[in-house]
Amino acid sequence: VDLYNSYKMVVVPEELHGMPGISFAEAMMCGCLYIGLDDAMYTGLGMNPGEHYLTYNGSYDDLIRVISTAIQNQDYSKKIAQEGYQFARQNFSEISVSSKLMQLLERC
Helix, strand or coil: CHHHHCCCEEECCCCCCCCCCCHHHHHHHCCCEEEEECCHHHHCCCCCECCCEEEECCCHHHHHHHHHHHHHCHHHHHHHHHHHHHHHHHHCCHHHHHHHHHHHHHHC
């Protein structure tokens, strides 16, 4: 957490099986601007590109473009980081995740 608290933006590599890297939520909860692949793995979690995080197409060149744009547009980047922080706190906290798990288990 201390490391994430010292950063403004973070890229966490996605898992090979099509899931976000586990540290993405922790980084967002520390207020970092998250940059992830433009992929349904994030929208399936309820995250909206350009609102909760920034996307890139997976190429090095596009990642550099997105990072450069984020650096040049600090107000926009801070707004997305703040929206991502709020989303992560509401949806990825221990209480939220355990509550959703219990609801799913009760339906079974």
